[in-house]
Amino acid sequence: MTLEEDMKFIAIGELMLRLSPPNYEKLVTTHDFRVNYGGAEANVAVSLANLGVDSTFFTVLPNSDLGKSTINYLKSNDVHTKHIIRSEGRMGLYYLEEGVSVRPSQVIYDRADSAFAEYDYKDVDFEEILKDYDWLHISGITPALSYNCRKMMDMAVKAAKKMGLTVSFDPNWRSTLWSFETARDVLSKYLPYVDVLIGIEPIHVYREDGTDVKDGLTMDPSFKDMDRVFKAIDEQYHMKAIARTVRYVHSGSNNSLKAFYYTNGETYESKTINFEIVDRVGGGDAFSSGLIYALMDNMTPEDTVNFAVASSVMKHAIRGDTNITCVDHIKRLMKNSSFDVQR
Numbered sequence: 001m002t003l004e005e006d007m008k009f010i011a012i013g014e015l016m017l018r019l020s021p022p023n024y025e026k027l028v029t030t031h032d033f034r035v036n037y038g039g040a041e042a043n044v045a046v047s048l049a050n051l052g053v054d055s056t057f058f059t060v061l062p063n064s065d066l067g068k069s070t071i072n073y074l075k076s077n078d079v080h081t082k083h084i085i086r087s088e089g090r091m092g093l094y095y096l097e098e099g100v101s102v103r104p105s106q107v108i109y110d111r112a113d114s115a116f117a118e119y120d121y122k123d124v125d126f127e128e129i130l131k132d133y134d135w136l137h138i139s140g141i142t143p144a145l146s147y148n149c150r151k152m153m154d155m156a157v158k159a160a161k162k163m164g165l166t167v168s169f170d171p172n173w174r175s176t177l178w179s180f181e182t183a184r185d186v187l188s189k190y191l192p193y194v195d196v197l198i199g200i201e202p203i204h205v206y207r208e209d210g211t212d213v214k215d216g217l218t219m220d221p222s223f224k225d226m227d228r229v230f231k232a233i234d235e236q237y238h239m240k241a242i243a244r245t246v247r248y249v250h251s252g253s254n255n256s257l258k259a260f261y262y263t264n265g266e267t268y269e270s271k272t273i274n275f276e277i278v279d280r281v282g283g284g285d286a287f288s289s290g291l292i293y294a295l296m297d298n299m300t301p302e303d304t305v306n307f308a309v310a311s312s313v314m315k316h317a318i319r320g321d322t323n324i325t326c327v328d329h330i331k332r333l334m335k336n337s338s339f340d341v342q343r
Helices: 040-050 065-076 126-130 147-163 180-188 223-237 283-296 301-315 327-334
Strands: 008-012 016-020 034-038 054-058 060-062 085-087 093-097 106-110 135-139 166-170 196-198 241-251 254-263 266-269 273-276
Touching: 008 040, 008 147, 034 040, 040 054, 040 065, 040 135, 040 283, 060 065, 126 147, 135 147, 135 283, 147 166, 166 283, 196 283, 223 241, 223 254, 223 266, 241 283, 241 301, 254 283, 254 301, 266 301, 273 301, 283 301, 301 327
Parallel strands: 008 054, 008 135, 016 093, 060 085, 135 166, 166 196, 196 241
Antiparallel strands: 016 034, 093 106, 241 254, 254 266, 254 273
């Protein structure tokens, strides 16, 4: 039986319209915008569908041509849309000014009061929705959007836990949406329901004396420090797997990436890959999709972390938010195979 027949995946989140100037132009000077679709959880669902996983996305979209166009985008990437709700309201937007050389990328959100954020989810039966799935993916962006979204997340994770789904969670803190302190307090409450944690900020992991085990952890941690933190998280929350990336920013268009991964009491470190950037946005979501695919495919821990990093690196060479590629191409990059023309 193939992987895609074995596992059925669903993600919950907001899918936005992305507008970006062409050719690395600045927002203040451009007269044109390229249209894409993006959203952390949707990016994971689309990427997994392209890797052959049976993927579904739950969201709320405006009952307009914009909503219809968004659904067409999902369907064109083999993502199931049967649980999407059409409602009154506006489409969430974001503007991306792509970075290059010494100029970093810049994101401006215009997503307040969107149909997704404003919808009243009290009558949504998540047990009914999730009964057909094995894996639920969520992120910390959703509860940052509104009180309704926080209540919806509570309902979804509790239903998933009750029904035995594997739950993956990317805390995905966005400073433009809420404060670090508020995010930490809210997102930490979801951790008892999480099986696979992708990223470690801004969650609480307290010692007995009340201090956070992550205090003093740098952006370039040692293997020993990551092993210590992972074990503390596992001891407190009993995760099946924990992972985080480490990014080295050499310029706006050249980065290096590696990751740490923890499972069954052991920490693993990936190879470091240096790469040029075509499109920076969605790299973290491609790491998530790569990690989830590797776990579904029962790869070894070493291959799991290296496949996830290669998935993220591959995304940086693809325009748009999503890692629209195949397993073979990720494995080729993972194994440092030839980058010559494939004929």
